[in-house]
Amino acid sequence: xxxxxxxxxxxxxxxxxxxxxxxxxxxxxxxxxxxxxxxxxxxxxxxxxxxxxxxxxxxxxxxxxxxxxxxxxxxxxxxxxxxxxxxxxxxxxxxxxxxxxxxxxxxxxxxxxxxxxxxxxxxxxxxxxxxxxxxxxxxxxxxxxxxxxxxxxxxxxxxxxxxxxxxxxxxxxxxxxxxxxxxxxxxxxxxxxxxxxxxxxxxxxxxxxxxxxxxxxxxxxxxxxxxxxxxxxxxxxxxxxxxxxxxxxxxxxxxxxxxxxxxxxxxxxxxxxxxxxxxxxxxxxxxxxxxxxxxxxxxxxxxxxxxxxxxxxxxxxxxxxxxxxxxxxxxxxxxxxxxxxxxxxxxxxxxxxxxxxxxxxxxxxxxxxxxxxxxxxxxxxxxxxxxxxxxxxx
Amino acid sequence: xxxxxxxxxxxxxxxxxxxxxxxxxxxxxxxxxxxxxxxxxxxxxxxxxxxxxxxxxxxxxxxxxxxxxxxxxxxxxxxxxxxxxxxxxxxxxxxxxxxxxxxxxxxxxxxxxxxxxxxxxxxxxxxxxxxxxxxxxxxxxxxxxxxxxxxxxxxxxxxxxxxxxxxxxxxxxxxxxxxxxxxxxxxxxxxxxxxxxxxxxxxxxxxxxxxxxxxxxxxxxxxxxxxxxxxxxxxxxxxxxxxxxxxxxxxxxxxxxxxxxxxxxxxxxxxxxxxxxxxxxxxxxxxxxxxxxxxxxxxxxxxx
Numbered sequence: 001x002x003x004x005x006x007x008x009x010x011x012x013x014x015x016x017x018x019x020x021x022x023x024x025x026x027x028x029x030x031x032x033x034x035x036x037x038x039x040x041x042x043x044x045x046x047x048x049x050x051x052x053x054x055x056x057x058x059x060x061x062x063x064x065x066x067x068x069x070x071x072x073x074x075x076x077x078x079x080x081x082x083x084x085x086x087x088x089x090x091x092x093x094x095x096x097x098x099x100x101x102x103x104x105x106x107x108x109x110x111x112x113x114x115x116x117x118x119x120x121x122x123x124x125x126x127x128x129x130x131x132x133x134x135x136x137x138x139x140x141x142x143x144x145x146x147x148x149x150x151x152x153x154x155x156x157x158x159x160x161x162x163x164x165x166x167x168x169x170x171x172x173x174x175x176x177x178x179x180x181x182x183x184x185x186x187x188x189x190x191x192x193x194x195x196x197x198x199x200x201x202x203x204x205x206x207x208x209x210x211x212x213x214x215x216x217x218x219x220x221x222x223x224x225x226x227x228x229x230x231x232x233x234x235x236x237x238x239x240x241x242x243x244x245x246x247x248x249x250x251x252x253x254x255x256x257x258x259x260x261x262x263x264x265x266x267x268x269x270x271x272x273x274x275x276x277x278x279x280x281x282x283x284x285x286x287x288x289x290x291x292x293x294x295x296x297x298x299x300x301x302x303x304x305x306x307x308x309x310x311x312x313x314x315x316x317x318x319x320x321x322x323x324x325x326x327x328x329x330x331x332x333x334x335x336x337x338x339x340x341x342x343x344x345x346x347x348x349x350x351x352x353x354x355x356x357x358x359x360x361x362x363x364x365x366x367x368x369x370x371x372x373x374x375x376x377x378x379x380x381x382x383x384x385x386x387x388x389x390x391x392x393x394x
Numbered sequence: 395x396x397x398x399x400x401x402x403x404x405x406x407x408x409x410x411x412x413x414x415x416x417x418x419x420x421x422x423x424x425x426x427x428x429x430x431x432x433x434x435x436x437x438x439x440x441x442x443x444x445x446x447x448x449x450x451x452x453x454x455x456x457x458x459x460x461x462x463x464x465x466x467x468x469x470x471x472x473x474x475x476x477x478x479x480x481x482x483x484x485x486x487x488x489x490x491x492x493x494x495x496x497x498x499x500x501x502x503x504x505x506x507x508x509x510x511x512x513x514x515x516x517x518x519x520x521x522x523x524x525x526x527x528x529x530x531x532x533x534x535x536x537x538x539x540x541x542x543x544x545x546x547x548x549x550x551x552x553x554x555x556x557x558x559x560x561x562x563x564x565x566x567x568x569x570x571x572x573x574x575x576x577x578x579x580x581x582x583x584x585x586x587x588x589x590x591x592x593x594x595x596x597x598x599x600x601x602x603x604x605x606x607x608x609x610x611x612x613x614x615x616x617x618x619x620x621x622x623x624x625x626x627x628x629x630x631x632x633x634x635x636x637x638x639x640x641x642x643x644x645x646x647x648x649x650x651x652x653x654x655x656x657x658x659x660x661x662x663x664x665x666x667x668x669x670x671x672x673x674x675x676x677x678x679x680x681x682x683x684x685x686x687x688x689x690x691x692x693x694x695x696x697x698x
Contacts (some may be wrong), residue, residue, distance in 0.1 A: 065648060085664075088664045089664045092663065093664060116556065181580060186659070187563065187593060236650070239564045239648075239649035240566050240648060241648055242649060244644065251541070251545075255545035255546060255548060256545070256546040256547035257546045257565050257566060390479055390657075391479045393480035393518055393650075393652065394480070394482055394483050394650075394657075
């Protein structure tokens with residue numbers, strides 16, 4: 001009996017230990033204060049010697065060995081990457097501990113303006129980055145990273161959010177976003193757990209309910225916003241799960257739990273490589289999308305390595321490697337030839353040869369602001385979007 | 395002091411003698427020395443963190459820059475208690491924690507009884523290993539395993555299908571959370587219940603039989619009341635652990651499965667709104683405080 005008591009106490013001790021560890025894990029971060037000061041001092045005119053390290057915040061799949069290892073060998077800058085699951089998380093990480101914990105972030109358009117407004121990032125001298133000259137024209141000075149002629153980072157890759165479906169269970173193949181609002185697929189649909197998803201609903205409503213007058217899915221007045229939120233509330237009973245990480249959505253499709261989902265091309269690539277019968281499509285209503293920028297922290301500790309990174313990651317070969325790995329379109333137009341060298345036909349497949357019309361058909365993520373962009377200032381800002389999203393998914 | 399010490403050098407032996415004499419004369423000193431480290435740890439790390447948490451709940455953040463604004467206000471608490479969304483999430487969390495506790499109690503009681511009263515010593519040791527074995531594996535690995543079991547084309551449905559039974563669609567739902575939580579916290583219920591039942595003197599049961607009570611009557615009038623403090627002690631673990639979890643809801647929960655912990659996590663890690671997270675985190679704190687008071691009344695701490 002004594003032995004049994006002993007075992008019980010050991011279990012209790014282990015349990016307390018686990019609790020302590022959990023608490024330690026949760027208590028790591030406290031709110032940071034970021035005082036402005038993005039554009040102090042002149043831009044550098046040459047890249048100095050590297051500092052030996054580079055701390056990055058990136059999307060999953062953006063810092064793969066195939067293009068990070070050669071960079072480390074050439075520059076001696078050791079890359080430490082932290083994956084973030086959403087734009088909100090990227091902004092928070094950039095600000096935590098007063099900023100300066102990370103040198104760079106691969107921010108999408110809905111995070112980049114917030115970072116610029118918060119003084120969390122600094123302008124860069126694009127003359128030091130040779131790849132810039134070969135950028136796809138709309139990405140040289142796009143509104144999501146260039147303000148008053150100042151470039152807050154360099155464009156990286158872009159692409160559309162797609163409709164992913166199981167080719168065996170969804171017939172005929174869907175051509176409209178209406179599929180993810182269709183009760184026919186109740187309990188077999190997944191969408192990202194991200195407030196920016198409201199824009200997808202708004203985009204769908206802009207064609208199905210033209211009376212609402214939605215012209216930009218990120219600039220919504222009260223009526224338009226309410227309609228989009230209502231649509232998402234009606235959609236909720238149809239949702240199996242709101243996915244957080246790309247790998248979650250991959251699991252859901254692989255195990256047959258869902259047959260339809262809002263997705264990125266990365267998931268399609270991974271699932272198809274695993275012989276799961278899926279395909280993706282850009283529905284007739286068009287699609288939302290992302291255009292990512294490597295941005296430089298206002299308090300970067302390794303600015304020279306950061307410039308080396310911007311130089312490297314915008315060259316044709318790493319651009320092509322990343323484009324094929326993730327399934328997105330490179331900013332550097334010279335990457336197209338490299339893509340076909342690695343995998344014949346991949347340039348056309350991932351729109352490496354895209355024209356302005358294709359680019360314009362995608363509604364790129366941007367931060368919703370009260371300013372509607374048409375003189376009105378009654379649009380719902382991002383705080384309202386976040387609150388509404390909590391209500392929808394709560 | 396034994397022979398091992400005597401063999402050491404003379405001066406150090408004398409010093410030790412003197413020291414132990416001091417400790418013997420001043421008993422409180424010995425107690426203080428023993429408790430100093432754990433107490434300092436408790437005060438600095440545990441209490442200080444709680445205090446900081448409670449204070450920050452009365453602050454707010456600037457919505458655009460997410461900078462901390464150190465002005466006192468009750469807005470966070472107002473939101474927590476008036477917004478229906480947060481009430482729904484709190485009720486869901488507490489409800490599932492209660493369901494998990496009841497389930498574990500029902501499963502643990504016969505199991506612990508068998509272990510303490512009926513099993514041979516060999517069998518008992520084996521059962522102990524079986525109960526504790528899952529605790530050696532990573533929590534995450536076990537939850538992921540359940541995700542594979544419960545998936546639509548997973549092990550459970552495969553088995554049901556083979557047996558000619560209708561398949562279940564419970565992956566990514568509150569049912570899945572209930573099953574996984576009940577499984578994960580079961581050892582924390584079995585151990586205190588076992589300790590309580592093991593402590594019941596044989597003479598009580600014999601007396602009950604002598605007085606003509608059949609098995610069920612003995613169970614109801616002797617075993618259950620004496621096992622009850624153990625059940626309550628175990629329920630503190632299962633209830634508190636479920637109440638504070640956010641990993642299982644993330645991994646096996648469905649579209650309507652957010653827990654208090656998920657909201658707290660999202661506010662700290664994604665929205666950078668620590669004050670609101672702190673305000674919401676006081677809800678499980680209050681619930682748990684209430685629970686402990688009731689548990690004490692029911693004698694739970696006598697069974698530990």
